[in-house]
Amino acid sequence: MRNAIREDQVGDHALSGYAVVWCRDFRLQAVKRRRGSGEPAALVDDTQRQSIVLCCNALAARSGVEPGIPTVQALARCPQLQVDRPSPAAELAAARMLLEGAFGWVPGIEETGPGILTLDLATEPPAQWHESASRLHDRLAALGLEVVIGLGETPALARLAAQAALHAGIEVWHLRREERLGKLDQLPLIIAETGANLNDKLRLWGLQTLGAFARLRREEVAARLGDEGVELWLRLTGRLRRPLRLAKLEQLFEAHHDFDYEVRERDPLLFVVQRVLEQLAGRVAQTGRAATAVHFLLTFADGACHAKRLALPEPTLDPGLLFRLVSGHLDAFEMKAAVVALRLRFEPSDPVASQKTLFGAGLKNRHHYEETLKRLRKIVGNDRIGSPRPVDSHRPGLFDKAPLPAELSDSHRSSQARQRDCGRPARPILPGALSQGAGPPVTGPTLRKYPLGFRTSVQLRDGIPLRVESSRVSGVVTAWAGPWKSGGDWWHQGQQWERREWDVELLNQGIFRLVETGREWLLEGYYD
Amino acid sequence: MSVIGKSKSEALDSLRKQLGRQIKSGTVLLQEREQKTIRLVTGLDGLNASLGGGLPQGQLTEIIGRGPSRGGGVIMAALLSGARSEGRYVMLLDIGAGFSIGSFPEKDLESLLWVSCDSARQAVEALDVATRDENFPLFLLDGRDCDPSDWNSVRAQQWYRILNQLRQREAVAVIFARSEVTSATKHRLELVSRLALDDLHQERETILSRTRFQPLRRVVEEQEEQLRVG
Numbered sequence: 001m002r003n004a005i006r007e008d009q010v011g012d013h014a015l016s017g018y019a020v021v022w023c024r025d026f027r028l029q030a031v032k033r034r035r036g037s038g039e040p041a042a043l044v045d046d047t048q049r050q051s052i053v054l055c056c057n058a059l060a061a062r063s064g065v066e067p068g069i070p071t072v073q074a075l076a077r078c079p080q081l082q083v084d085r086p087s088p089a090a091e092l093a094a095a096r097m098l099l100e101g102a103f104g105w106v107p108g109i110e111e112t113g114p115g116i117l118t119l120d121l122a123t124e125p126p127a128q129w130h131e132s133a134s135r136l137h138d139r140l141a142a143l144g145l146e147v148v149i150g151l152g153e154t155p156a157l158a159r160l161a162a163q164a165a166l167h168a169g170i171e172v173w174h175l176r177r178e179e180r181l182g183k184l185d186q187l188p189l190i191i192a193e194t195g196a197n198l199n200d201k202l203r204l205w206g207l208q209t210l211g212a213f214a215r216l217r218r219e220e221v222a223a224r225l226g227d228e229g230v231e232l233w234l235r236l237t238g239r240l241r242r243p244l245r246l247a248k249l250e251q252l253f254e255a256h257h258d259f260d261y262e263v264r265e266r267d268p269l270l271f272v273v274q275r276v277l278e279q280l281a282g283r284v285a286q287t288g289r290a291a292t293a294v295h296f297l298l299t300f301a302d303g304a305c306h307a308k309r310l311a312l313p314e315p316t317l318d319p320g321l322l323f324r325l326v327s328g329h330l331d332a333f334e335m336k337a338a339v340v341a342l343r344l345r346f347e348p349s350d351p352v353a354s355q356k357t358l359f360g361a362g363l364k365n366r367h368h369y370e371e372t373l374k375r376l377r378k379i380v381g382n383d384r385i386g387s388p389r390p391v392d393s394h395r396p397g398l399f400d401k402a403p404l405p406a407e408l409s410d411s412h413r414s415s416q417a418r419q420r421d422c423g424r425p426a427r428p429i430l431p432g433a434l435s436q437g438a439g440p441p442v443t444g445p446t447l448r449k450y451p452l453g454f455r456t457s458v459q460l461r462d463g464i465p466l467r468v469e470s471s472r473v474s475g476v477v478t479a480w481a482g483p484w485k486s487g488g489d490w491w492h493q494g495q496q497w498e499r500r501e502w503d504v505e506l507l508n509q510g511i512f513r514l515v516e517t518g519r520e521w522l523l524e525g526y527y528d
Numbered sequence: 529m530s531v532i533g534k535s536k537s538e539a540l541d542s543l544r545k546q547l548g549r550q551i552k553s554g555t556v557l558l559q560e561r562e563q564k565t566i567r568l569v570t571g572l573d574g575l576n577a578s579l580g581g582g583l584p585q586g587q588l589t590e591i592i593g594r595g596p597s598r599g600g601g602v603i604m605a606a607l608l609s610g611a612r613s614e615g616r617y618v619m620l621l622d623i624g625a626g627f628s629i630g631s632f633p634e635k636d637l638e639s640l641l642w643v644s645c646d647s648a649r650q651a652v653e654a655l656d657v658a659t660r661d662e663n664f665p666l667f668l669l670d671g672r673d674c675d676p677s678d679w680n681s682v683r684a685q686q687w688y689r690i691l692n693q694l695r696q697r698e699a700v701a702v703i704f705a706r707s708e709v710t711s712a713t714k715h716r717l718e719l720v721s722r723l724a725l726d727d728l729h730q731e732r733e734t735i736l737s738r739t740r741f742q743p744l745r746r747v748v749e750e751q752e753e754q755l756r757v758g
Contacts, residue, residue, distance in 0.1 A: 361615025363663045372661040376643055379654050384644040388629050388637050399629040404641050408615050444728040445735060446601030446631035448672060451624065473596075479725040505725040510597030525626065527723060528593065528601035528672065 017121040018158040019133060020150045021102060023094075023140075024166055026115025028055050030094035031084050033144030041082040044071045054086065089258075094145060096283070100252055101140050104286040105132050110155075110244035115147075116162075118155050120244055133172045153177050155242060156235040160210075163191045177238065184236060185211030192235070198228050210236055252287060253346040255280050262301050262338035266330060269339055273330070274323050276344050281317045284346055290315035291346035294322060300337040313366035313406070315349030321367050328374070362407040369404070394488045395497060397449060445527040447513060453522035458514065465504050465514060470523045475506035483516065503527070568666070568700050572606055578717050578741040583702065585665075586695035588687070590703045590716040592744070593672065598719035599739040600704045602732055604668055605632055607702065611666050612636045618666045619643060619658050621651045624673040648678040655701065656686055659693040667701040676707040687712035708744075716744040 023029055028043050040060035042053050051071040063078035075081055091114070098117055102109050108120030121129055133149040140147050150161025151174040158175070164187050165173035175183055187210045189199050207213050213221075214236040221229045234240035255276045263269050273296075284291065292315045298306045310325050326344075363369050376385055386401020456470040465477045480502060487498035500516040501524075511527040567582030576582050583589055593600040604620075611618045617639045620627070625644040629637070641664070645651035648671055655669060671679070687710040694701055703709050708716065721740040 363617065365662055368661050369663045372658060372663075375657045376654050379650060379657065380643055380645055384625075386642060387640055388627065388632075388642050390629055390634060396630065397628060401642070404617065405638060408612075408617075408639055442605075442631065442633050443731055445597065445599065445723050446605050447628040448596070448601055448626045449628045450626065450673075481725060481728065503725065503728060510595055511723055511725055511728070512596070525628065526596035527728065528597055528599065 017126055017129060017151065017153055018155045019105075019119040019121055019129070020112070020152075020155070020158040020162040021098065021117040021119065021136065021140075021147050022150070022159075022162040022166060023098060023115035023145055023147045025055050025057055026094065027086050027091055028057060028084075029115070029145055030090040031087050032057075032082075033090075033094060039082050040065065040078050040080055041084065042071075042074060043086050044074075044083050046071070046085065056081075096252060097143050097145060098140065098147075099247060100283045100286055101136055101143070103252065104139070105136050107287075108244060109247045111247050112159075116159075117247075118158065118244055121151075130172060130174055133174075137171045148173070151175065153180075153238050154235075154240060155244065156240050157238055160187070160191060160235070163193065167191055180238065181211050181214060183211075184214055185209050187211070189213070192232055194232055195228065198225065198232070201225065252283050253280065253291070253348055255344050257342045259340055259342070262340055264335070264338045266335070269335075269342070270323075270327050270330065272342060273326055273344070274319070276342065277322045277326065278319045280344060280346055281319045281322060284348070285317050287348075290317045290349045291322065292349045293347035294326060295345040295347065296326060297343040298335075298339050299341040299343075300335075301340050302337040304337060306333065309347075313370045316367060318367070324371070363404075366406055394486060396486070396499075445511070447525050448528050449525035450523065453515065453524050456514065456521045456523045458516075458521045465502055468504065468506060468512070468514065468523070472523055473506065473509055473512065473526075475509045477504045478507050479505040482514075570607060570610055572603065572736055572739075574736070574739055574741050575603065575717070578743045579715055583700045584715060585698045585700055586691075587715065588691060588694065588701050588703060588710065588713045590705060590709055590713045591719065592705055592707060592716065593719040594706060596672075597723040599721060599723060599735065600672055600719060601631065602735050602739065603719075604670065604702075604704060605636070605732065606736055607666065607668065608632065608640060609636045612639045615639070616665050617641065617663055618668060619664045620668045620670060621645055621654055621658070623648055623651045623669070623671045626670070626673055647681070648674050649681045652682045652686055652690070656690050656693075659690050659697065659699060659701065662697050665697070665699050667699065669701060669703045671703060671705040671709065674705060676705075679705070679707075679709045682710070684711070718742040718744055 028041060031043065032041050038059075040057060040063055042056035042060050042065055044051050045054050053065060053067055053069050053071060053074045055067050056065045056074070060074070060078055060081055063081070065074045065078050065081060071083060075083070095111070095114070098115065099109065099111065102117050102119055106119050106121055106123050108122070110118040110120075112118045124132060129151050133151060137147060137149055148162055148165035148170070149172045150158045150163065150165055151172065152158035152161045153175075157180070161173040161175040164175070164183075165171065167187070188208065189202055189210060192210055202213060213232065216233065218230065218233055221233045225232075231240065257272055257276055259272070263272075277294075281291075291312060293309055293311045295307070295309050300306070308329060310329055312322075312325065316322070373385065383401070387404045389400045389402045391398045391400050450472070454470045454472045456468055458465050459467040459469075465480055467476050468474060481504075482502035483500040485498075485500050487496070489495040489497055498518060502514040502516070503511060504514055505511050513524045513526070515522045515524045567576075567579070567584050570576055570582055579589065591600055591603060608618055608620075612635065619641045621643050623645045627642055627644070632640075643651075643654055643658075645654060651669055651671065655667060658664060658667060690701070691712050693699075703713070718741070719739065720742045721738060723735070727735055
């Protein structure tokens, strides 16, 4: 037996099931799907010296048009014949539409051939198969694609069922396990898509239907018909199984648009971007995924390209949000030449990775937060926003500006806040009752610093400040504490620092911090 | 004609009487709304008492310290700490970049977004943008180093827009300043106590318990009185 034939007779496959979605005359339907199917139509290949018919619809076939005949002859047989060239772009779009529709039903899908999908129905109860198939048929019909759907216990039987549906002219054909032989008795041999030699042999034996062939003994078939006969016998008896080569979801996450004209202005470009984003978002939504980043590629008339990956703070499929993300980038981008093509791709999300903790608090809307940050940066500057974090240094006042965490750790939250999350009423929190988790305890009033400090003249008595004079504040010192000496960075040439701090209370003014750096006195800030 | 006119005027009088019983006046509506305002309980007894239970959501609140060392910074730190324990994010709009990281417990900084602003006008512009974001229920505008005249550069309509946005998001904005900032503020408190050098080593709860607030006359009441006088 050939290696390609894989027999899998062991095990109970009563619950397994497959569907084959078959789009008849796929290439023709891809081109004609928006123009209706009420007229005879054919696709022709006019790249050769003599133009010939590649495929035609049923109306054209009734007038005697068939694949392979010259186009002139086809037009002579059917003067109303609508002739078109094949369109790879239309075929790609139609294939994605098929795939997108099928992903709305089950996740395991194989692109078996042009316009043919095989679906693994293991994720759905058998009782719902027929109804789901009808729903998919209607959805695709609304998009201009006429399909038939075959249901069976193996991929081969499902394909057979789809062929039977095509033959019988019905939408959905279900070849159930318990009535398989009975239904195969109704099907002619030609449906099995076997070679002409085998068909002739079987006809000579007097076999007219697939059911009759399936009733033969396997040994007799093997002795007389060899591998081809055994393969057909295994297919018909539901013993030929194969794993599906599953289609990747990423195929759905990309869209391409070639402009019919050169786009020089931003507005028409944004219009197309918005439309493409909406289509992509709708398509991806059916897969249960979302986008974590948008890749876009602009191709210019002078051959140059502009590619950019725009990351999203959180997976989303909100078309408005995605459009703002792309348009925000394009607003700042200078187009030096006309745009001729646009390609957009969504980076799919991993739903598990975005699972939030049960009680942890976090940003309600990360997208909105990112937008707010962008706008604030435009107002105050890029380096003036952040969540303050202490740095590993003794130099006073240094801090880093870290991004605000999207999730707040639960350890510093009060039990009241957790109770609130559990639906219990919250009670007021006393600041002092909070856990002193990270960092040393902080006492006393806060220091409010003057960023550059004010040069100050300090009158001393016995080395102790007596009076302070500066452009900011002046007064008599009524109480003092200090000095506290600190220094550092002496191991870095030119960065050494040394200071002596005094806390002084000025009469009727407040509490201030004075710093003596050796060369001068500075008023560094005040306590509040 | 006169008969019709008489019946009309009687009908109008009757309608007015009925409406007068059913429709509330603007003052009554304002009072009712005031009573229904949801408040953010701060845990600071003095502040809560002065504000009628806590910081009113959807409102601007001014805390005024006429000079340094009145305790405004301690209140700010307490609000920050309370927000962190409740798992809420806080945005601090710091006019003059006087923020001193050593004055705040490290744990409280996790939920703080610090925005350094050059001027009152820039800070209010940033607040205008930020209050549209539902992620922040509490905004602290630190204008303690602002010259009182700086606030004049802010247009009144911008304050009212901010107020409207706060109402929509049920957020709270607290302004720390040296003097009155805007008439859009409904609650204004003055810090009347002073800190002494000994307080540098006191626990913050002790300082807060000694901090005294003087509720200034509420703006709404002022406006109503002006209307009455007018």
